[in-house]
Each structure stands twice: as structure tokens, then as C-alpha cells.
Amino acid sequence: MEMYGNTLCVSFTELVRGGIISQPTYKKYIREGLLNVVQRGGNGREALIAYRSMPEKLRAAYDDTFKNAYEEMKQREQEKYINTQIRFDAEAVRFFKEFEPRIEPSRQLEYILNAQVLNEMVRTEKARSVEHAKGGFSRRAETWSSVQICCERLREITGHTLPKNPARLREKFNQYKREGYGVLVSGNLGNSAARRIGKAEGALLLKLRRSKFPVYTDMQLFEEYNRQAVLRGLKTIKSPTTMHTYLNDPAVMVWWYAAVNGEREFKNKYMPTFDTVMPQMPNSLWYSDGTKINLYYRAYDERQKRWVARTTDVYEVMDACTEVFLGYFIGDGENFYNQYMAYRMALQNWKVKPYEIVTDNQGGHKKLAAQGFFKKLCHLHKTTMPHNGQSKSIESAFGRFQQQVLHKLYNFTGQNITAKKLSSRANIDMVMANIDRLPTLEELKQQYADCREEWNSMQHPTSPTGMTRLEMQTAIENPQAQTLDEYEAHEIFMLFSQAAVQYTKEGFNFRMNKQEYSYMVYGDDGLVDMNFHLQNVGRQFLYRYDPEDMTRIELWAITDTGAKYAAIATPKVTIHRATQERTEEENAYLFAQLDANRRTRAAMHIAQEDLFMEEAMGEAYTQLRIPRPVAVSEKQLDGYREEMKRGTLESPVPVPDTKIPEEPVLTDEPLTFASAGDWTKKVSNTTFDELDSLGKF
Template sequence: MEYYNKMLCVTEAELINGSDPVMKKGTLKSNLFRKNIFCVCRGGGEGRCALYSFDSMPKKYRERFMEKYGNPEDVLREREMRKTVKYDESARTFFEEYEYFKNGEYTTLDKELIAEYTTNASVLGELVRMKMERKAMMASLNARATDVWEMVLQNSEELRERYHHTLPASLSRLKARICAFQKDGYESVVSKKLGNVNTIKITAEGRDVLVALKRSHTPRYTDEQLFAKYNEIAVFRRWKQLKSVRSMQAWLYSPKIEQLWCDAVHGEQVARQRFGRKQSTILPTRRDSLWYGDGTKLNLYYRDGKTVKTINVYEVVDGFSEVLLGYHISESENFEAQYGAFRMAVQRSGHKPYEIVHDNQGGHNKLNRQGKKNTGDEKEKGFLDRLCHIHRPTMPYNGESKTIESIFGRFQQQVLARYFNFTGQNVTAKKLTSRPNMEMVAANRDKLPTYQELCELYAQCRKEWNEAKHPKHDSSRMALYEGSVNEDTPAVGKYEMQDMFWIMSDKPVTFTDSGIKMTIDKKHYHWEVVTVDENGVQIPDREWRRLHTWEKFYVQYDPMDMTTVNLYSIDRAKKLHFCTVAKPYMQIHRAMQDQSAEEKARIHADIERGKQERIERVVAGRTIAKRHGTDPEQNGLNYPKLKGLTAEQQQQAVDRISRLEGDNYAEVVELGQHTKKLSNIGWEEVLYDERKTADKL
């Protein structure tokens, strides 16, 4: 860069060279052709290059040039000064570190003042040197002292044209500045207007009063009212009054002062976001390292009859690839929505995530609590505990730190906003394209999708997002996700899916004579334990019912498939034990007209099995009673007949009881009789427990 015909010019090399050029060569040629940049000198010849007018360059290129090289005028001034006037590095260091008191605080000089004062100090040093040389020479010629100062003034004006210093143009004032420079050094160069005590009109107590009034809520003051109130107080306390609202605002809204009242005026969260330090984080480098789960409004209108509605969606997103893994559409962000979205995500991924980050919604606590077994152990793992290594909530009231919010925003802008039923983004969005066209929605109310059509449309939009190019990679989001491997996130098997996604009931349920009944999400369910007969037909398991009816069980169920549940008993140590599997309670038609031949046969068979069960139950009980002499017929009473049994079945019960009467249950105590009894017993009558015998060996 240089001056050419009093014009500031730059070279082609300065514009296009380097790894980060001001502009590319093609751009320079294009601007020259369009006359956006003027060529002052075409160059040619040895050591001569083309020069372009700096002031003719478009503003953005001038700013980019100054960012790279600095202000050309300052650079050339320093360059020229180094040729004739010695650039004073000590002066530059002094002014870089110089501080002065302004508006109640110490501050440093700005860059323009530093450059101006350094130039003035360097020129003053040169003028002092010239004065001493001229003074010695003039003394040898018996010249007047005034002639020396006149030559110094002349030299100063010559240097002004070259270095653009701001020293006085009059001889008396220049003489005073040089004398002050010789006496006080660099300090004399600084303007006395900087930090002048007369400019400080607000005392320390007055500043506190301004801040206190700004924080006031009873009443709240506008800046104009605050200005008037302060001057009113200033008159009473004999302070200097403020002259303008603008000067008061310049102090009041400075960053150091604004921190003292921002929380009271705008809220502490606004103050925290405005003045608190933000973390700079690095995104995951592999799939399934971090999943985000969050709910938001599904930004598409749909129609329900004649009503226009919106609905919510809960999404689970992979932090590495931005793939939308799982979702659930519902009226609110509740446990069911979170459960469904995470289940779909695991099924789609086939792997457990290493970490899950979610917000502080209460549904997540229920989601984790639902998975815990009712053992009373606080360390027992819940649903989210088993789903990943780590799960944690995001920092509350810190939405800008959530990566999923950024993904939602771009998904809405790039995909959902293309549909006429777009609801717009957040109400704080400033772009008109981020807001809905309510006139179009109202005019096409009948063309809005139904709820089912909305679900299909949203699934299509998610697919489009997943298959689109990732903003920081060359492949699509889905290809990036499927091409990545995370060795710390194992694949999920059948039993792990059951452990993670089957839910245990909060309380035990009694298995009654009508099986087990439960109400889940306002839906009634009815199960029983079944088995198969010799023909492979499914029938109620009466043997299991005989042993466990009226016992209490915890029910483990799959919310997506309620046709099979697991029953768990709990022991005194609060440990759960698997008992059996229950299925929907078997039902029959009440009206015979509706019954098929197979159903009629099954009904009659079940009734007969019920009668046999009654007989077995009575026989077993009376057998015990007869052994101990407590049966009614042993004590002069009649045992009532079983109601509803045929004569043949009644006789069967009587015969089985009668056979018990012939058995002698009295103990033989005489030695002769005991010996006779033993001699009549054959080996075929000896029964023993092989397991107990083996245990004794």
C-alpha cells in the first residue's frame, strides 16, 4: 500500500495473496470490469505493480482489508515515520498501558488515541532534536532565538503533511507543548480533557441512587421518569443535576452497571443468559453415545371435525448424527409418550444408548420409577437406569444449551415449514417465514389433514429429515448413523427388551376365583392362568388355581401387547419370584344360539371338571377330618350332599368316603398284635421317598 497522486492505493498482491485473501483473483477482475474498483496505476516495468484505489473498493472488502492489515492510513503513517522520524516504541508502550478515570471507573485509551498520541510523541521528540541542533548552529552564527523557534514551527508543518500529527499550528502553543514534553514527558501529550473531574457529575452515592431507582418495582420508572426523579433528589441533596436523559442512559446501560439492575427489571434468568459465561462443547463422535429426549409441539395443524387443532410430539434424537430415532404423538408430554418414543428408538437402533439427556418434566421421574421392582431397595434400577449407563436432566431454564432444540428448529424450518398448515415456530421467532399464514389456514380448513393423515405426513417428514444431508458431513444423517460403530453400546436381545420395556404393577393384585383384574390407563383387563388338555385345547389351569387362588401377585405387562402377562410373587425378603404366565380370561357366549358345537363341548367339559374339582376338594378335607375323628358322621351327624351333582357323582363321593371308614386308623399297642400286623405286610405295600432316602446316605 502507498500514496499515489495523493490517493491511498493498495496492490494486487495485498488483495489476493495468502491463505485467507481479501478477495479472490476472479472477484478482483469482476469488480474491475464492473468499475466497482478503480485501477489508479496499471504498473508495468521492473519493480512496478498495479495500484488500486482503496476508497473505491466496496465497503465489505475495505473492512476485510483492515481486519487483515490494519488501517492503511495508520500503517503508512508509521511506515513513513520510521523512514525520517524515529518511531517511539516507548511512547507506544506508555499509551497502551495508560489508564484514566472516567464515569467512576478506570479505562484505557482507544486505538485511535493511542496512534495519535504515539505520532505526536514521536514528532515532538524529533522537534526537540531539531531544536537542539538548530539552536547550536544559530548560536555559532549569533542568530536570534526566535529564528530557532520559527524553523521548528516550519519543520512541524512539514511533518504534519507527512505524518498527520495534531500538534498546535501556532508558534506560542507549539512552544508550550515542546517545553511541557521536555518537562513532563509522555504524560504531557495526553489531553487534559480525558478524565477531567469536572465531567464527573454523578457521585458515588448518586450512582447507587440511580441503580436503586432503576430496580424499583413500587413504582417502576421509565428512563425519563428516572431522570426527573434523580434530579429532584439531587436538588434536595445538593448534588449536580444531570443535563440529559441520553447521558444518563449511556452510563446506566453500560455493561458494568447494567449487571446491577438487569435481574430486577428483566428477571434473573435474562441476566444470567446475558452476562453468564457459556460453555463451548464438542458434539459426540460416534452413534448412540448421547441421545436427547424432549417434547415439543408438532408444528402442523390438523382438523378434528370442524375444529382446527394442534398436538404434541415427543422425539428421541441421536446427538451424533441428528437422526430422529423414535417418537410418540400425544396430547401432552407424559409417561406414555416418553415410554413409546424410547421404545421405538431402541427397536430402531437395536442398541442401548450410553447416555440419555432429558428435561426436568415429571414424566421422566415416573418413567424411571415404573421400571423399578417393588423390593423396597432404593438402589434398585428403574427403566432409564437399565436403558443406558447414564441419564441426567438438562440444566433447568437453559434452553439455549439443548442441542435438540437446535435440531427441532432446523427440522421445522427446512421440512415442516414447506406445508401450508405449518403452525410457525416459537412465538419469539422474528422471521416472517417462521410464522403461520393464518389466512391460508382459515381458507383451507376443510383441506387440513385428519389426525390419521397427520401421523402419516409427520412420519414422511421424519424420513425426509433422516435421509437429508448432514450439515457437517458429506453423507446423509441415516447413512452417517448406520455407518458408525460404538463398541460400548451392546445390541439388545429379546430378554433385555422384556426387562427394559415390560412394566411391573405398583401394587400386588389378588388372583381371585375370577382370575386377575387390573385397570391400566382407564382400560380394564382380565387374565387367568391356562394350560392345554390331552387334545391340545387351551383350558383353565385348575391345578394352578387350586394352589394359588386368593394369593397376591405383582403383574408384569407389555403396554404394547396385553395378551400375555407375567405373575410374580414376593417373599418375606422382598424378593420377586416368577410364578407363571397369564393370558386373557377365557369367555363363553351366554346365549346358546351364539355358541358353536366346539364351544358347547368345551363348556360341558369345563363344568364336569368343576364338579370333579368339588368332589376332590371335599374328599381331601374329609379324609383329614376322619383321620383325626372330627368328621360330622363320626360324631352322630350327617354330612350334607353336594348340590348340583348327578346321582352317579353323588354316589362316587359317597363311595370314596365309605372306603375310608374301613381303614383302621387306631394305633396297635399290644406286642402280639403289632408283630402279626408287620408279618402280613408285603414289599409291594412299602412306599418310600427316594429323595429323602438318598439325602440320608
């Protein structure tokens, strides 16, 4: 027996094969219409006959043969849609984990299980309802019966805590479908009545904890809170432990920690950090930083007239992968020059450009970046966040360098003041007793160089094959790191001046690092390039220079569209003023330059003379004599004119690219007159087109 839609049916197998009637009789009943077939057999289907359509005698025979058919059918129909295996609900896990107020883990597991059981009950209800809808009817009682059986079966398997009472279970089930996971949370969770410190009391405690005028100790804070609480009508706190527990709750501490301990400490305590993997190839990342050389040296104090112990600083460039110290410079402070020289040493020694460089954001680095130094040196330049030393592995390397190498020396200053072990501190008594035996500054520099070499030759701490730092640096090739040739190195080391300098008749003069420099632009013949000199006296130039090679500089003219390369300048040639002290080379240069100056002045004079004579301008037009250049005779000037005609002498400066407009000509001859008759005669000969042309001007 089974249900077909809303019709109770028996099968062909039960009637014929069950021995109730024979097959011929079955077919006869169908022909005579005594049996109503609601589903014909075939294609895997079994023929179904409506139970109520069978003759009464046949129904009685069926009931005697299958006494429990109806109850068994009802049970099959109920269990047909029941699932006894619950499915994981990730959304429920997230909901109860993030629920406010927070739920303890064991209670979270209980609520998650109940939600998953309710999900299966919902699926059972939907499956039964859909099946009923196919037959065009709805049996809510039978549907709920299947849902309830599903709940109890899962209770036996999982031990969930949903209500056992059918009415309360149905109420919770319907509420869950409407409102979701929240209906499973106990209403007593986070009951505010159980809290000892309310919102107003907590606000006052936070205000006093953050106070700067005055700053309270814990006991002073406890007493001041209770004093103000009475005045404000708030609850007093009976025990300092209650106050301390409240203020040190992580959710409360975050509101006063920065005010009490500072923003830097707040960042270090609360801000999330990254776990990073160090580079696997050398020259992929270079770090650089300045630190104190933790070694004493002796120096003579002129004011105290005695030997004293002093320290100085070093700026180091390190490869992040191998921890090899690549380049350094020793000098007081962390300035532009020290940083530049350390990077210069690293590039000159290793002949390679790294892919990335990370520096701090000190003023020296800003100057180098402004010069475009890092753009020429690497593919990517970044600066670290201020007060975030843990982001640079060079800080850790400095500490281990001090512990493993520098500490062996008797003039070791100890590590920084945060070191807690006595072995990390200096033996001041020993140092003071032996100041006269401390190394000098030059000896200290050699001592430090030896220590660096020892560090680079030590085994790398993470090398699986026991390679030294230096072996790792040279054995592994980085395809992204570019080799450096001599020309490119020279271009990288060139720096621009910060301020422009004016070019004068004395040349290009400036002062740098308390030293005077004087340059001039010379031609291939070794004499002053008069073409450049005459056109640029009074012009402002930036100069590009190599701090380690000042034998030549580049001059860059300042224009409206930016700096543009102009010329190479070399140190200005000097000669002795006294004749007897001059060498033959100096005499030859002196007279050659004087002759060049004279020829230049003569050529400029003749070129100007020709220009303005051609345009009927200047002194010649007014019939005044043009003064000759100083120290040039008329005969010499005539000789220079002949040279210019032959092309052996030229003006060093070309004529400006300008065109003087022509003067208007009205008639073939000037309109001149000496008497009234001449005036009349001239006017009578004047035509209208000549008058029109006169009006144009």
C-alpha cells in the same frame, strides 16, 4: 589487583610476568617473609599476595606499572554481580491485573516492568552480600553501589520509571522489599473524591431500580431519586445520563438485572456456558424432546358445525452424532405414552441400545425413569437443566427441520413465535381459504413420515465426505452400543402398573386407558390353575405388561421385601351363556372346567377331613356329620376317596406347614370316677411323678 575477602591483593602474574621482580627474587622474598601469600597457586588457582605486606619500594614499582589497578578492580567488583537481563514475573502480572480498583492496561505494563527491575536489584544485593559474607565482612556502600548501577543499566535498556534520585530510589527499593508489589501503585488511583455517585446514593438507585410497587421508567426513576435524595440529605443527580451510566455499569447491573428481567434472563445473560464437542459415533448419545408438528390438518368441529384447521404434537428421538430421527409418535401433548412409543419405535427399528440418553425433566420422563425404563435401555440417563434448551442439539435440529423441509408444504404453520423473518411465518390467508383441502390427521401422519425420511436422507451438515445422515448412522459402528435381541426388547418394553389390584374369584380385573381387562392364571391343560387360584384369592398384585401386546401379563405379589414374580396371566376365557350359541370347543372347555372345579372341591374336602380326623378335631370328633361339597353325591365322594388313595387325585393346595401341639397324657387311662369309692381307689393308685407331670400343665 583484586580483593580476597577483606584483603587487597596483587597476583603472581602481575609481579613476575609484569616485569616488576624476577621469579628467583619472588621466591627469595617469600622465604625471607617479605611477602605475605594469602592464596597459594595450583589446581587452577593463582597465587595472591597481600598488597599492604609488600616492601614500600616494591609497592611503588607496582603502582608505577599498574596506575589504574585499584579503580579497575573496584569497577570489576561492582559489575561482577550486575545482571542486565530482567526475568518474567507471573505473580506481578496476576497482582496488577486483579488489583482493585482496576488498573488500565498501559499502567499495568509500567508497574509490571518496574517490579521486574526491582527483582533484579534485589538479586544483585543478595549476590554481593553473600560474597562479602564469605570473607567475613560487610560492605553496604559497595553493595548499594552495585544495586544502583544495576538499576541505571536496566533503565537504559528497558526505560523503566523507577526514581532517578538515589535517595528516593533507595527508599522505594527498601519499601518494595518490605511491602511487595503494592508500593508501585499510584496513590491517586481510584480516588473516591472523583466519583459522582457515592455508596448511599447508589444504594437508593438500586432500591428504586428493583422496585415492583411501582415499577419506574428511566425518567420516573430519575425524578423519584432526586425527590428522595433531598429528603434523605443525599447528593442529587443533575443528568439522567449519569444515572443511566451508573446503573448500566456491569458491576452494578448484576445487582438489579434478575429483579427487573427475571431469574431465567439473569441465568441466560450471566451464567457461564460450556463449549462442547458433539459425539463422533452414532448411538453414543440419544436426545429426545416433544414439539408441535408445524403442519395444519383439517378436523370437523362438532360445536361450531364446520371444518377447522388444527395442529398436533410429536415426540422425537434423535441421534446426537448423525441427527437421524430414530423414532417418533404423534399425539396431543408430551405424555408418558407418547414418549414410551417413540423410544419403542427407535429400538424396534434400529435394534441397538445407546450408551447415553438425555431427556428433559417432564412428568412422562419421571414415570419412565421410575419404571426403570432408561436403566434397561442405556448405560447412562441424564436430564437437562430446566429452561436450558441450548444444551440439547435436538432443539437446533427441530429448527432446521422446519426451515429446510416442512416449510415446503402449503399447510406449514411457520416456526415458533420468536422467529423474526416473514418467511418463517405461515400464510394464514392461504390456509383459511383452503381448509377443506387440508390433509386429515391420518394424511398428516403420512405427510410427516415422508418429511422425516427426507431429513434423514439429506447430507449431514458437518460430514467431511458428504455422507447423508442415514449413511453416517449405518456406516459407523459404535463399540459401546449394545445390539438388541427380541427377548431383551420384550423385557425393555414391559411396564409395571402404578397401583396394585386384588385377585378375586373372578380373576384379575383392572381398567387402563378407559378399557376393561380381565385375566386368569391357567395351567398347561388350558384350565384354571387351581393351585394358584385358591391360594391367592384376596391377595394384592402389581401387574407387568406390554402396552402393545396385552395377550399376557405378569403378576407380581406385594411382600414385605418388595414385589416378587408370581405367575403369568392371560385373558380370561369367555363362553356364551345360551347353549345354542356355544361352539363345540366352548362346550368342551365348560364341562372340563366344571369337572375340574368339582374334583378340586372334593379333594379339598377329603384332605381337610383326613387332617382334622387325624388330630381328633372338627365335626367328626363331636360326632356330627360333615356336609358334602355342593353337587357331589356320597357315591361320587367315595369314588374320589379311592382316587386319592391310588394317587390319581391330589389336593390342589398343600396342607399349611404347621404343627398342632400334642395334648398332655397323665395316665394310661382317663381319671374317671362314678362314686366316692371310685375316687378313693383312683387317688390311692396315683404316684408322685404323675402328680409332678400334672403340675407342668
